[in-house]
Amino acid sequence: MTVSKAAEKSAEATAKGAEAARARKDAPDDAGEALQLGELSEQLGYVLKRAQLKVFENFLHCMASLQLTPAQFSVLLLVEKNPGRNQTEVASTLGILRPNFVAMLDNLESRDLCARIRSTNDRRSHILVLTDKGKAVLSRAKKLVATKHEARLNELLGGANREALIAMLSKIANEF
Secondary structure, three states: OOOOHHHHHHHHHHHHHHHHHHHHHHOOOOOOOOOOOHHHHHOHHHHHHHHHHHHHHHHHHHOOOOOOOHHHHHHHHHHHHOOOOEHHHHHHHHOOOHHHHHHHHHHHHHOOOEEEEEOOOOOOOEEEEEOHHHHHHHHHHHHHHHHHHHHHHHHHHOHHHHHHHHHHHHHHHHHO
């Protein structure tokens, strides 16, 4: 049995069309169809990281007028609460590597938010203090965090869930 040239071309065109349709179905959709995460959406580490990114994004938005990052805010809070402690102790408590911490302190000092003062007990060490400007900026930052950032998290989670989440995350941070 022979197939006419027209039928052969028609079959070839149909096969190519079906193949193209399959390729379009497997290709990413230009309309923005989300990728399927599969098991990834059940990985605690992945979900924690995604949550952290969202929280940091909101924090940066709330702190835009003060140009403070979460790490800088944390440093200012620790220095306020622990005046006269050295930079090694603060960096260690926050889990910030020494080179990164020195660069951050350089930035905070250049903005006149904190100062490093040579320790009278150990001349190799520097203690950290807030400047008057640092105290004023931190005061404003704490108000913004409370009224915008933390308030949004509290609204999203509710008080009991917020406390439970802090307890669970603290357990991971301290015991894992």
